Amino acid sequence: MTATTTEFVPVWRPDYDARVARLKAQYEAIPQGQPIRLAKPTSNLFRQRAATDAPGLDVSSFDGVLEVDPIARTAEVQGMTTYEHLVEATLPYGLAPLCVPQLKTITLGGAVTGLGIESTSFRDGLPHESVLEMDILTGDGRVLTVTGAEDDPHRDLFYAFPNSYGTLGYALRLKIELEPVTPYVHLTHVRFDSAKDMTAAIVDIMATGEWEGETVDYLDGTVFSPEEQYLTLGRKVMDRRGSTPSDYTGMDIYYRSIQEKQTDLLTTHDYLWRWDTDWFWCSRAFGTQKPAIRRFWPKDKLRSDVYWKLIAWDRRTKFSTKMDKIRRRPAREEVVQDIEVPVDRLTEFLDFFHTEVGIEPIWVCPLKQRDPGVRWPLYEFDPEVTYVNVGF
Ligand SMILES: Cc1cc2nc3c(=O)[nH]c(=O)nc-3n(C[C@H](O)[C@H](O)[C@H](O)COP(=O)(O)OP(=O)(O)OC[C@H]3O[C@@H](n4cnc5c(N)ncnc54)[C@H](O)[C@@H]3O)c2cc1C
Numbered sequence: 605m606t607a608t609t610t611e612f613v614p615v616w617r618p619d620y621d622a623r624v625a626r627l628k629a630q631y632e633a634i635p636q637g638q639p640i641r642l643a644k645p646t647s648n649l650f651r652q653r654a655a656t657d658a659p660g661l662d663v664s665s666f667d668g669v670l671e672v673d674p675i676a677r678t679a680e681v682q683g684m685t686t687y688e689h690l691v692e693a694t695l696p697y698g699l700a701p702l703c704v705p706q707l708k709t710i711t712l713g714g715a716v717t718g719l720g721i722e723s724t725s726f727r728d729g730l731p732h733e734s735v736l737e738m739d740i741l742t743g744d745g746r747v748l749t750v751t752g753a754e755d756d757p758h759r760d761l762f763y764a765f766p767n768s769y770g771t772l773g774y775a776l777r778l779k780i781e782l783e784p785v786t787p788y789v790h791l792t793h794v795r796f797d798s799a800k801d802m803t804a805a806i807v808d809i810m811a812t813g814e815w816e817g818e819t820v821d822y823l824d825g826t827v828f829s830p831e832e833q834y835l836t837l838g839r840k841v842m843d844r845r846g847s848t849p850s851d852y853t854g855m856d857i858y859y860r861s862i863q864e865k866q867t868d869l870l871t872t873h874d875y876l877w878r879w880d881t882d883w884f885w886c887s888r889a890f891g892t893q894k895p896a897i898r899r900f901w902p903k904d905k906l907r908s909d910v911y912w913k914l915i916a917w918d919r920r921t922k923f924s925t926k927m928d929k930i931r932r933r934p935a936r937e938e939v940v941q942d943i944e945v946p947v948d949r950l951t952e953f954l955d956f957f958h959t960e961v962g963i964e965p966i967w968v969c970p971l972k973q974r975d976p977g978v979r980w981p982l983y984e985f986d987p988e989v990t991y992v993n994v995g996f
Protein backbone atom coordinates (compact mmCIF):
# COMPACT_ATOMS: atom_id res chain seq x y z
CA MET A 605 0.00 0.00 0.00
CA THR A 606 1.30 3.46 -0.79
CA ALA A 607 0.46 6.49 1.32
CA THR A 608 0.01 9.78 -0.47
CA THR A 609 0.08 13.10 1.27
CA THR A 610 -1.72 16.02 -0.31
CA GLU A 611 -0.77 19.50 0.77
CA PHE A 612 -3.73 21.70 1.74
CA VAL A 613 -4.17 24.48 -0.81
CA PRO A 614 -6.42 27.38 0.29
CA VAL A 615 -9.13 28.26 -2.22
CA TRP A 616 -7.69 31.72 -2.85
CA ARG A 617 -4.22 30.40 -3.68
CA PRO A 618 -4.51 29.64 -7.47
CA ASP A 619 -5.95 33.09 -8.33
CA TYR A 620 -3.44 34.84 -6.11
CA ASP A 621 -0.53 32.89 -7.64
CA ALA A 622 -1.75 33.86 -11.12
CA ARG A 623 -1.78 37.54 -10.11
CA VAL A 624 1.75 37.23 -8.73
CA ALA A 625 2.91 35.61 -12.00
CA ARG A 626 1.38 38.48 -14.01
CA LEU A 627 3.10 41.04 -11.77
CA LYS A 628 6.46 39.31 -12.16
CA ALA A 629 6.00 39.41 -15.95
CA GLN A 630 5.33 43.18 -15.70
CA TYR A 631 8.44 43.58 -13.57
CA GLU A 632 10.58 41.69 -16.10
CA ALA A 633 9.29 43.88 -18.95
CA ILE A 634 10.64 47.06 -17.28
CA PRO A 635 13.86 48.00 -19.12
CA GLN A 636 17.13 47.54 -17.20
CA GLY A 637 18.16 50.66 -15.28
CA GLN A 638 14.64 52.13 -15.11
CA PRO A 639 13.28 52.81 -11.62
CA ILE A 640 10.66 50.44 -10.26
CA ARG A 641 7.56 52.28 -9.04
CA LEU A 642 4.18 51.29 -7.73
CA ALA A 643 1.26 52.47 -9.87
CA LYS A 644 -1.35 52.76 -7.12
CA PRO A 645 -4.61 54.67 -7.55
CA THR A 646 -4.28 56.28 -4.08
CA SER A 647 -1.44 57.52 -1.91
CA ASN A 648 -1.07 59.19 1.46
CA LEU A 649 2.40 60.56 0.84
CA PHE A 650 2.44 64.31 1.13
CA ARG A 651 5.71 64.91 -0.62
CA GLN A 652 5.63 65.18 -4.39
CA ARG A 653 7.60 62.55 -6.23
CA ALA A 654 10.02 63.21 -9.11
CA ALA A 655 8.32 62.65 -12.46
CA THR A 656 9.39 59.61 -14.47
CA ASP A 657 8.41 58.08 -17.83
CA ALA A 658 8.98 54.53 -16.57
CA PRO A 659 5.75 52.56 -16.33
CA GLY A 660 4.80 51.73 -12.74
CA LEU A 661 3.85 48.24 -11.62
CA ASP A 662 0.09 47.93 -11.93
CA VAL A 663 -0.83 46.47 -8.56
CA SER A 664 -4.54 47.29 -8.70
CA SER A 665 -5.52 43.61 -8.57
CA PHE A 666 -3.79 43.29 -5.17
CA ASP A 667 -6.57 45.18 -3.37
CA GLY A 668 -8.70 42.52 -1.71
CA VAL A 669 -8.99 40.28 1.33
CA LEU A 670 -8.26 36.64 0.48
CA GLU A 671 -9.58 35.00 3.63
CA VAL A 672 -10.78 35.76 7.15
CA ASP A 673 -10.33 32.93 9.66
CA PRO A 674 -12.73 33.73 12.52
CA ILE A 675 -11.46 30.84 14.67
CA ALA A 676 -7.74 31.63 14.47
CA ARG A 677 -8.61 35.37 14.32
CA THR A 678 -6.35 35.99 11.34
CA ALA A 679 -6.78 37.36 7.84
CA GLU A 680 -4.90 36.76 4.59
CA VAL A 681 -4.82 40.12 2.89
CA GLN A 682 -3.29 41.38 -0.35
CA GLY A 683 -0.72 44.13 0.05
CA MET A 684 -2.60 46.96 -1.65
CA THR A 685 -5.87 46.36 0.21
CA THR A 686 -7.18 49.60 1.63
CA TYR A 687 -8.15 49.53 5.28
CA GLU A 688 -11.67 50.47 4.18
CA HIS A 689 -11.92 47.18 2.27
CA LEU A 690 -10.09 45.26 4.98
CA VAL A 691 -12.46 46.39 7.73
CA GLU A 692 -15.46 45.75 5.45
CA ALA A 693 -14.35 42.11 5.28
CA THR A 694 -13.58 41.60 8.99
CA LEU A 695 -16.37 43.51 10.78
CA PRO A 696 -19.12 41.03 9.76
CA TYR A 697 -17.17 38.47 11.86
CA GLY A 698 -16.99 40.88 14.82
CA LEU A 699 -13.24 41.25 14.19
CA ALA A 700 -10.89 44.07 13.23
CA PRO A 701 -7.16 44.50 12.64
CA LEU A 702 -5.32 45.37 15.88
CA CYS A 703 -4.44 48.81 14.54
CA VAL A 704 -6.64 50.51 11.90
CA PRO A 705 -5.06 53.76 10.65
CA GLN A 706 -7.62 56.55 10.41
CA LEU A 707 -7.67 57.18 6.67
CA LYS A 708 -9.74 54.84 4.51
CA THR A 709 -7.32 54.61 1.57
CA ILE A 710 -4.21 53.77 3.58
CA THR A 711 -3.33 50.26 2.46
CA LEU A 712 -2.15 47.43 4.66
CA GLY A 713 1.19 47.20 2.80
CA GLY A 714 1.62 50.99 3.00
CA ALA A 715 0.89 51.07 6.73
CA VAL A 716 3.32 48.23 7.44
CA THR A 717 6.19 49.62 5.37
CA GLY A 718 5.34 53.31 5.94
CA LEU A 719 3.89 53.05 9.45
CA GLY A 720 0.44 53.72 10.78
CA ILE A 721 -0.94 54.43 14.21
CA GLU A 722 -4.30 54.57 15.98
CA SER A 723 -5.99 54.69 19.33
CA THR A 724 -5.23 50.99 19.97
CA SER A 725 -1.48 51.63 19.70
CA PHE A 726 -1.14 52.24 23.45
CA ARG A 727 -1.89 48.52 23.93
CA ASP A 728 -1.06 46.78 20.64
CA GLY A 729 1.55 48.93 18.92
CA LEU A 730 1.66 49.71 15.20
CA PRO A 731 0.30 47.73 12.21
CA HIS A 732 3.59 45.89 11.56
CA GLU A 733 3.50 44.40 15.07
CA SER A 734 0.52 42.17 14.25
CA VAL A 735 1.82 40.80 10.95
CA LEU A 736 2.51 37.05 11.00
CA GLU A 737 3.81 36.47 7.47
CA MET A 738 4.40 38.41 4.24
CA ASP A 739 5.07 37.75 0.56
CA ILE A 740 7.47 40.42 -0.65
CA LEU A 741 8.41 41.21 -4.26
CA THR A 742 12.08 42.11 -3.88
CA GLY A 743 14.27 44.36 -6.00
CA ASP A 744 15.67 41.40 -7.91
CA GLY A 745 12.22 40.19 -8.99
CA ARG A 746 11.82 37.29 -6.56
CA VAL A 747 8.78 36.84 -4.32
CA LEU A 748 9.91 35.77 -0.86
CA THR A 749 7.66 34.55 1.92
CA VAL A 750 9.04 35.97 5.17
CA THR A 751 8.19 35.54 8.83
CA GLY A 752 9.83 36.43 12.14
CA ALA A 753 10.59 32.77 12.93
CA GLU A 754 14.10 31.97 14.21
CA ASP A 755 14.69 29.46 11.40
CA ASP A 756 13.39 31.67 8.58
CA PRO A 757 16.41 32.50 6.38
CA HIS A 758 14.68 35.78 5.38
CA ARG A 759 13.69 36.95 8.85
CA ASP A 760 15.98 40.01 8.51
CA LEU A 761 13.75 41.24 5.69
CA PHE A 762 10.66 40.69 7.87
CA TYR A 763 12.08 42.82 10.68
CA ALA A 764 13.63 45.52 8.46
CA PHE A 765 10.45 46.04 6.43
CA PRO A 766 8.69 48.58 8.74
CA ASN A 767 9.86 52.10 7.85
CA SER A 768 11.60 50.92 4.67
CA TYR A 769 9.00 52.69 2.44
CA GLY A 770 9.15 50.19 -0.37
CA THR A 771 12.95 50.31 -0.71
CA LEU A 772 13.33 46.65 0.29
CA GLY A 773 10.42 45.39 -1.80
CA TYR A 774 6.66 45.45 -2.07
CA ALA A 775 4.38 43.43 0.19
CA LEU A 776 1.93 41.47 -1.96
CA ARG A 777 0.28 39.34 0.74
CA LEU A 778 0.19 39.71 4.50
CA LYS A 779 -1.21 37.39 7.12
CA ILE A 780 -2.32 39.48 10.09
CA GLU A 781 -3.84 39.00 13.51
CA LEU A 782 -7.35 40.26 14.23
CA GLU A 783 -9.08 41.13 17.49
CA PRO A 784 -12.71 40.89 18.61
CA VAL A 785 -14.66 44.15 18.52
CA THR A 786 -18.15 45.05 19.73
CA PRO A 787 -20.94 46.74 17.76
CA TYR A 788 -20.44 50.08 19.55
CA VAL A 789 -17.75 52.22 21.14
CA HIS A 790 -18.64 54.42 24.13
CA LEU A 791 -16.52 57.58 24.25
CA THR A 792 -15.58 59.84 27.15
CA HIS A 793 -13.84 63.11 26.32
CA VAL A 794 -11.86 64.13 29.42
CA ARG A 795 -10.75 67.76 29.47
CA PHE A 796 -7.38 68.86 30.88
CA ASP A 797 -6.40 72.48 31.48
CA SER A 798 -2.69 71.79 31.07
CA ALA A 799 -0.46 69.46 29.04
CA LYS A 800 1.09 68.36 32.34
CA ASP A 801 -2.23 67.02 33.65
CA MET A 802 -2.99 65.30 30.35
CA THR A 803 0.45 63.68 30.36
CA ALA A 804 -0.06 62.41 33.92
CA ALA A 805 -3.39 60.87 32.84
CA ILE A 806 -1.72 59.12 29.86
CA VAL A 807 0.90 57.62 32.19
CA ASP A 808 -1.84 56.46 34.56
CA ILE A 809 -3.96 54.85 31.82
CA MET A 810 -0.90 53.13 30.32
CA ALA A 811 -0.13 51.63 33.74
CA THR A 812 -3.64 50.49 34.66
CA GLY A 813 -5.58 50.19 31.39
CA GLU A 814 -8.35 52.08 33.20
CA TRP A 815 -9.67 55.55 33.96
CA GLU A 816 -11.84 56.12 37.04
CA GLY A 817 -12.53 52.39 37.28
CA GLU A 818 -13.61 51.93 33.62
CA THR A 819 -11.60 49.91 31.10
CA VAL A 820 -9.94 51.94 28.34
CA ASP A 821 -9.89 50.08 25.01
CA TYR A 822 -9.08 53.04 22.75
CA LEU A 823 -7.02 56.13 23.61
CA ASP A 824 -6.17 59.28 21.66
CA GLY A 825 -6.26 63.01 22.34
CA THR A 826 -6.85 66.41 20.81
CA VAL A 827 -5.09 69.60 21.84
CA PHE A 828 -7.00 72.78 20.98
CA SER A 829 -4.80 75.23 22.92
CA PRO A 830 -2.37 75.19 25.89
CA GLU A 831 -5.39 75.46 28.20
CA GLU A 832 -7.75 73.08 26.42
CA GLN A 833 -6.83 69.50 25.67
CA TYR A 834 -8.86 66.28 25.77
CA LEU A 835 -8.15 62.60 26.02
CA THR A 836 -10.81 60.55 24.28
CA LEU A 837 -11.27 57.23 26.02
CA GLY A 838 -13.11 54.55 24.08
CA ARG A 839 -14.73 51.48 25.60
CA LYS A 840 -16.05 48.51 23.63
CA VAL A 841 -19.77 48.06 24.37
CA MET A 842 -22.27 45.49 23.12
CA ASP A 843 -25.43 47.60 23.19
CA ARG A 844 -26.65 51.15 22.85
CA ARG A 845 -28.25 51.34 26.30
CA GLY A 846 -31.01 53.57 24.99
CA SER A 847 -28.68 56.06 23.23
CA THR A 848 -28.71 56.76 19.51
CA PRO A 849 -25.23 56.51 18.02
CA SER A 850 -23.88 59.82 16.70
CA ASP A 851 -23.31 60.34 13.00
CA TYR A 852 -20.37 62.51 11.94
CA THR A 853 -20.64 61.75 8.24
CA GLY A 854 -23.22 64.49 7.62
CA MET A 855 -23.67 67.97 9.06
CA ASP A 856 -22.03 67.23 12.44
CA ILE A 857 -18.25 67.31 12.71
CA TYR A 858 -16.43 64.84 14.94
CA TYR A 859 -13.53 66.97 16.20
CA ARG A 860 -15.92 69.73 17.26
CA SER A 861 -18.00 67.21 19.24
CA ILE A 862 -14.96 66.61 21.46
CA GLN A 863 -15.34 70.14 22.86
CA GLU A 864 -19.12 69.94 23.01
CA LYS A 865 -19.89 66.53 24.54
CA GLN A 866 -18.51 64.75 27.57
CA THR A 867 -19.67 61.32 26.42
CA ASP A 868 -20.72 59.89 23.09
CA LEU A 869 -21.62 56.63 21.36
CA LEU A 870 -20.55 55.52 17.88
CA THR A 871 -20.90 52.29 15.95
CA THR A 872 -17.52 50.60 15.79
CA HIS A 873 -17.50 51.17 12.01
CA ASP A 874 -18.07 54.91 12.47
CA TYR A 875 -15.57 55.05 15.33
CA LEU A 876 -12.84 53.55 13.10
CA TRP A 877 -13.51 56.17 10.40
CA ARG A 878 -14.30 59.12 12.70
CA TRP A 879 -11.22 61.02 11.50
CA ASP A 880 -11.56 60.27 7.78
CA THR A 881 -14.72 62.30 7.04
CA ASP A 882 -13.02 65.63 7.79
CA TRP A 883 -9.43 64.39 7.44
CA PHE A 884 -9.07 65.14 11.13
CA TRP A 885 -9.84 68.91 10.81
CA CYS A 886 -8.02 69.56 7.52
CA SER A 887 -11.26 69.59 5.47
CA ARG A 888 -11.78 73.15 6.66
CA ALA A 889 -9.22 74.19 4.02
CA PHE A 890 -11.82 73.19 1.39
CA GLY A 891 -14.70 75.02 3.06
CA THR A 892 -16.63 71.81 3.81
CA GLN A 893 -17.05 72.68 7.48
CA LYS A 894 -19.12 75.75 6.63
CA PRO A 895 -22.79 74.70 6.95
CA ALA A 896 -23.75 76.50 3.72
CA ILE A 897 -21.20 74.46 1.75
CA ARG A 898 -21.47 71.22 3.73
CA ARG A 899 -25.21 71.02 3.15
CA PHE A 900 -24.65 70.73 -0.60
CA TRP A 901 -21.43 68.68 -0.53
CA PRO A 902 -22.38 65.06 -1.38
CA LYS A 903 -22.13 62.95 1.78
CA ASP A 904 -20.12 60.25 0.02
CA LYS A 905 -17.57 62.88 -1.03
CA LEU A 906 -16.74 63.84 2.57
CA ARG A 907 -13.68 61.56 2.55
CA SER A 908 -9.93 61.98 2.81
CA ASP A 909 -9.23 60.66 -0.71
CA VAL A 910 -11.50 63.34 -2.21
CA TYR A 911 -9.46 66.01 -0.39
CA TRP A 912 -6.30 64.42 -1.79
CA LYS A 913 -7.72 64.81 -5.31
CA LEU A 914 -8.38 68.50 -4.62
CA ILE A 915 -4.81 68.93 -3.41
CA ALA A 916 -3.48 67.18 -6.52
CA TRP A 917 -5.59 69.52 -8.68
CA ASP A 918 -4.28 72.56 -6.75
CA ARG A 919 -0.71 71.41 -7.22
CA ARG A 920 -1.24 70.85 -10.94
CA THR A 921 -2.90 74.22 -11.54
CA LYS A 922 -0.96 76.16 -8.84
CA PHE A 923 -4.31 77.77 -7.97
CA SER A 924 -3.47 78.60 -4.32
CA THR A 925 -0.04 79.93 -5.25
CA LYS A 926 -1.60 82.26 -7.81
CA MET A 927 -4.25 83.40 -5.31
CA ASP A 928 -1.57 84.07 -2.70
CA LYS A 929 0.32 86.21 -5.20
CA ILE A 930 -2.78 88.22 -6.07
CA ARG A 931 -3.50 88.75 -2.37
CA ARG A 932 0.19 89.61 -1.77
CA ARG A 933 0.55 86.84 0.78
CA PRO A 934 3.91 85.13 1.31
CA ALA A 935 4.39 81.73 -0.36
CA ARG A 936 3.15 78.83 1.76
CA GLU A 937 4.05 75.18 2.09
CA GLU A 938 1.60 72.56 3.33
CA VAL A 939 3.06 70.36 6.01
CA VAL A 940 1.50 67.29 7.57
CA GLN A 941 3.86 65.75 10.07
CA ASP A 942 3.81 63.21 12.86
CA ILE A 943 6.57 62.85 15.40
CA GLU A 944 7.04 60.57 18.37
CA VAL A 945 7.98 62.03 21.76
CA PRO A 946 8.80 60.03 24.92
CA VAL A 947 5.88 60.67 27.27
CA ASP A 948 8.03 62.36 29.91
CA ARG A 949 8.92 65.08 27.37
CA LEU A 950 5.41 65.61 25.97
CA THR A 951 4.69 68.71 28.09
CA GLU A 952 7.98 70.30 27.09
CA PHE A 953 7.35 69.55 23.40
CA LEU A 954 3.80 70.93 23.44
CA ASP A 955 4.99 74.12 25.21
CA PHE A 956 7.65 74.56 22.54
CA PHE A 957 5.17 73.82 19.75
CA HIS A 958 2.54 76.31 20.98
CA THR A 959 5.18 79.03 21.31
CA GLU A 960 7.21 78.46 18.17
CA VAL A 961 4.77 76.93 15.66
CA GLY A 962 1.24 77.63 16.83
CA ILE A 963 -0.68 75.19 14.61
CA GLU A 964 -3.86 73.92 16.25
CA PRO A 965 -5.53 71.52 16.82
CA ILE A 966 -2.88 68.88 17.43
CA TRP A 967 -3.55 65.13 17.55
CA VAL A 968 -1.85 63.02 20.26
CA CYS A 969 -1.79 59.24 20.36
CA PRO A 970 0.17 57.20 22.92
CA LEU A 971 1.99 54.07 21.79
CA LYS A 972 4.23 51.40 23.19
CA GLN A 973 6.03 48.53 21.50
CA ARG A 974 3.77 45.49 21.67
CA ASP A 975 6.43 42.82 22.18
CA PRO A 976 9.39 44.15 24.20
CA GLY A 977 11.55 41.22 23.04
CA VAL A 978 11.54 42.21 19.37
CA ARG A 979 13.84 44.62 17.53
CA TRP A 980 12.63 46.56 14.45
CA PRO A 981 15.98 47.98 13.22
CA LEU A 982 14.58 50.75 10.98
CA TYR A 983 12.09 51.89 13.61
CA GLU A 984 13.67 51.24 16.92
CA PHE A 985 11.93 52.11 20.16
CA ASP A 986 12.94 51.68 23.73
CA PRO A 987 10.40 48.94 24.50
CA GLU A 988 10.11 50.08 28.11
CA VAL A 989 9.14 53.63 27.19
CA THR A 990 5.70 55.03 26.32
CA TYR A 991 5.85 57.42 23.38
CA VAL A 992 3.23 59.87 22.22
CA ASN A 993 2.66 60.43 18.54
CA VAL A 994 2.03 64.13 17.93
CA GLY A 995 0.40 64.93 14.58
CA PHE A 996 -0.05 68.39 13.17
C1 LIG B 1 -1.54 63.56 5.22
C2 LIG B 1 -1.19 62.27 5.89
C3 LIG B 1 -2.01 61.80 6.87
C4 LIG B 1 -1.73 60.59 7.47
N1 LIG B 1 -2.57 60.17 8.40
C5 LIG B 1 -2.35 59.02 8.96
C6 LIG B 1 -3.26 58.55 9.91
O1 LIG B 1 -4.26 59.18 10.19
N2 LIG B 1 -3.00 57.38 10.50
C7 LIG B 1 -1.91 56.66 10.17
O2 LIG B 1 -1.73 55.61 10.73
N3 LIG B 1 -1.03 57.08 9.27
C8 LIG B 1 -1.22 58.23 8.65
N4 LIG B 1 -0.34 58.65 7.74
C9 LIG B 1 0.85 57.85 7.42
C10 LIG B 1 0.50 56.73 6.44
O3 LIG B 1 -0.03 55.62 7.16
C11 LIG B 1 1.75 56.27 5.73
O4 LIG B 1 2.21 57.35 4.94
C12 LIG B 1 1.46 55.05 4.84
O5 LIG B 1 2.67 54.61 4.30
C13 LIG B 1 0.51 55.38 3.73
O6 LIG B 1 0.10 54.17 3.11
P1 LIG B 1 -0.42 54.14 1.62
O7 LIG B 1 -0.99 52.79 1.44
O8 LIG B 1 -1.31 55.29 1.32
O9 LIG B 1 0.94 54.21 0.84
P2 LIG B 1 1.48 55.23 -0.25
O10 LIG B 1 1.26 56.63 0.20
O11 LIG B 1 0.96 54.83 -1.56
O12 LIG B 1 3.02 54.87 -0.18
C14 LIG B 1 3.80 55.16 0.94
C15 LIG B 1 5.15 54.49 0.80
O13 LIG B 1 4.99 53.10 1.02
C16 LIG B 1 5.40 52.36 -0.10
N5 LIG B 1 4.42 51.29 -0.25
C17 LIG B 1 3.09 51.39 -0.47
N6 LIG B 1 2.53 50.17 -0.51
C18 LIG B 1 3.52 49.27 -0.31
C19 LIG B 1 3.59 47.87 -0.24
N7 LIG B 1 2.51 47.10 -0.41
N8 LIG B 1 4.78 47.29 0.02
C20 LIG B 1 5.89 48.04 0.19
N9 LIG B 1 5.90 49.37 0.11
C21 LIG B 1 4.73 49.99 -0.14
C22 LIG B 1 5.41 53.32 -1.28
O14 LIG B 1 6.38 52.94 -2.22
C23 LIG B 1 5.79 54.62 -0.58
O15 LIG B 1 7.16 54.73 -0.40
C24 LIG B 1 -0.58 59.86 7.11
C25 LIG B 1 0.27 60.34 6.14
C26 LIG B 1 -0.04 61.54 5.53
C27 LIG B 1 0.88 62.05 4.49
